[in-house]
Amino acid sequence: MAILRANLALTFKRLLRQPGFWVPTILFPAMLYAFFGAQTAGGGSAAVYAAASFAVYAVLGVAFFQFGVSIAEDRQSAFAVWQRSLPARPFASWAARLCAALVFSIAAVALVLVTARLVGGLHIDAAVQVRLVAVCLILTIPATFMGTALGYLASRHSVVAMANLIFLPMAYLGGLWVPPPALPAQINAISQWTPTRHMGEVAWAAVDGRALPDASIMALLVFTVGFFALTWLAYNRDRRSRFG
Amino acid sequence: MDAMTGRTATVPAISAQGLGKRFGRIEALADLSLELSRGEALGLIGTNGAGKTTALTLLQGLRRADTGKAEIFGHPAGSVKARRHVGITPQNADFPEQMSAREVLTYAAAHFDRPKPVGELVAAFGLERLIDRRMDGFSGGELRRVALALAFVGNPALVFADEPTAGLDTGGQDMFKAYARAYVEGGGSLLLTSHHWDEIEHICDRIVMIDRGRLLLEGTLDDIRRKAGRNRISFTAPDGVSPPPWVNELFEQNAQRWSTVSADSDAVVKRLIADLPALQDVHIEPLDLKETIAQLQMERTI
Numbered sequence: 358m359a360i361l362r363a364n365l366a367l368t369f370k371r372l373l374r375q376p377g378f379w380v381p382t383i384l385f386p387a388m389l390y391a392f393f394g395a396q397t398a399g400g401g402s403a404a405v406y407a408a409a410s411f412a413v414y415a416v417l418g419v420a421f422f423q424f425g426v427s428i429a430e431d432r433q434s435a436f437a438v439w440q441r442s443l444p445a446r447p448f449a450s451w452a453a454r455l456c457a458a459l460v461f462s463i464a465a466v467a468l469v470l471v472t473a474r475l476v477g478g479l480h481i482d483a484a485v486q487v488r489l490v491a492v493c494l495i496l497t498i499p500a501t502f503m504g505t506a507l508g509y510l511a512s513r514h515s516v517v518a519m520a521n522l523i524f525l526p527m528a529y530l531g532g533l534w535v536p537p538p539a540l541p542a543q544i545n546a547i548s549q550w551t552p553t554r555h556m557g558e559v560a561w562a563a564v565d566g567r568a569l570p571d572a573s574i575m576a577l578l579v580f581t582v583g584f585f586a587l588t589w590l591a592y593n594r595d596r597r598s599r600f601g
Numbered sequence: 602m603d604a605m606t607g608r609t610a611t612v613p614a615i616s617a618q619g620l621g622k623r624f625g626r627i628e629a630l631a632d633l634s635l636e637l638s639r640g641e642a643l644g645l646i647g648t649n650g651a652g653k654t655t656a657l658t659l660l661q662g663l664r665r666a667d668t669g670k671a672e673i674f675g676h677p678a679g680s681v682k683a684r685r686h687v688g689i690t691p692q693n694a695d696f697p698e699q700m701s702a703r704e705v706l707t708y709a710a711a712h713f714d715r716p717k718p719v720g721e722l723v724a725a726f727g728l729e730r731l732i733d734r735r736m737d738g739f740s741g742g743e744l745r746r747v748a749l750a751l752a753f754v755g756n757p758a759l760v761f762a763d764e765p766t767a768g769l770d771t772g773g774q775d776m777f778k779a780y781a782r783a784y785v786e787g788g789g790s791l792l793l794t795s796h797h798w799d800e801i802e803h804i805c806d807r808i809v810m811i812d813r814g815r816l817l818l819e820g821t822l823d824d825i826r827r828k829a830g831r832n833r834i835s836f837t838a839p840d841g842v843s844p845p846p847w848v849n850e851l852f853e854q855n856a857q858r859w860s861t862v863s864a865d866s867d868a869v870v871k872r873l874i875a876d877l878p879a880l881q882d883v884h885i886e887p888l889d890l891k892e893t894i895a896q897l898q899m900e901r902t903i
């Protein structure tokens with residue numbers, strides 16, 4: 358327990374003392390919603406859908422920038438190598454990272470909802486908001502594996518560029534910025550094959566009060582297993598090259 | 602039973618047999634066997650690229666050996682049980698710059714059952730001014746002091762110190778020497794690599810020298826000096842006294858002080874006294890580690 362507490366303290370202090378990390382991660386989704394989502398949606402159910410889209414976008418941002426970037430930077434640092442000499446299994450460090458991701462995801466999603474209320478004048482039912490936050494927390498699982506795989510595949514020098522190169526097109530292709538019906542037909546066809554589209558479908562169902570779509574749940578399970586396998590392979594490759 | 606490790610006191614701190622490691626075509630370490638007892642300090646020396654750091658990473662369990670095996674207090678190197686007894690100075694003091702030295706030391710201490718009070722290490726390594734400051738503004742030497750404190754904060758029974766004083770000022774080097782020696786005299790075991798050979802001489806009971814991944818020399822400093830079989834002889838010649846020609850040939854002169862290295866110091870001093878009765882302040886001293894190794898290398902004994 359003391360080891361977990363120590364890892365939580367280390368993880369949160371490091372992140373909170375880097376405004377360069379948490380300001381964009383938490384503020385950007387809400388800011389983009391205020392600039393584009395609220396305006397284009399024009400109020401009503403479309404604006405609620407847009408809020409759900411930007412909530413998913415927020416979860417992805419935390420996964421890519423907290424997991425992806427921080428893992429890539431940490432794993433090549435001498436401090437991380439030294440941490441391996443401490444008498445603990447990696448569980449505590451992973452748990453602390455996951456806990457931080459959940460907290461930052463909740464904060465980012467909550468800020469999108471607050472912005473929707475203040476800027477878009479949306480009145481989303483409290484139960485719907487809770488449902489959306491709960492769905493977003495579940496969506497952190499596939500998103501986290503995506504970010505983690507990136508963290509073990511990219512170098513510390515290239516990871517920010519790679520994260521943006523994957524994260525931004527994925528958000529667009531998934532219909533998180535522009536609603537799927539408004540996407541060009543060819544893009545919409547590609548969209549069906551992206552994890553972000555299925556994350557969006559699940560979030561839109563959550564705010565719509567519909568049952569979560571089975572096809573998207575299945576697709577997300579497949580993506581989660583796939584990204585987990587990719588993370589495992591990348592992690593072992595990295596381990597062999599540095600500690601083998 | 603040993604109070605620090607909970608293992609029988611006969612189990613060595615380090616026991617390694619036939620360790621070998623290749624990186625592609627390069628053989629970084631070949632068939633290295635060594636043992637470190639409790640309460641002993643072992644100096645691992647060699648030139649850059651000799652294989653010291655590779656040996657250390659294998660013993661620490663941070664890399665896997667291709668051949669051989671290593672145990673720490675009877676546990677496989679790198680296992681959690683082994684790591685409970687081990688403190689390590691990171692060779693590159695690259696700490697999270699958002700954290701203070703106290704926060705990193707407290708973080709490390711949380712992993713051990715009976716850590717040392719941070720205050721003790723603050724005093725031992727001169728961290729008073731630095732301990733609560735964020736490390737983003739620390740100089741290399743200041744970070745190095747934190748790295749030294751980190752190795753000892755868990756109150757470990759074995760410390761690996763890989764070039765611990767590289768980049769550290771002389772005050773810091775002296776602090777480390779004093780603390781490390783007291784740690785060993787208090788029953789701790791230390792494996793030290795350093796290019797500061799005076800540090801090795803001051804702290805270590807025994808020395809292992811490796812070259813191109815292979816063991817070259819092993820023994821106590823006295824054993825190694827005996828192997829070199831030389832002493833340094835020095836004396837002062839008073840003003841107006843000119844030494845005989847054989848002294849001019851054998852000795853080097855630095856102002857009024859003359860010195861040489863000899864395998865038969867007694868005979869040389871007897872002859873000096875006979876030929877130069879006015880000489881003053883005669884010293885016969887063992888060679889220091891650097892001179893001893895240089896002598897052995899010159900004679901191709903190693």
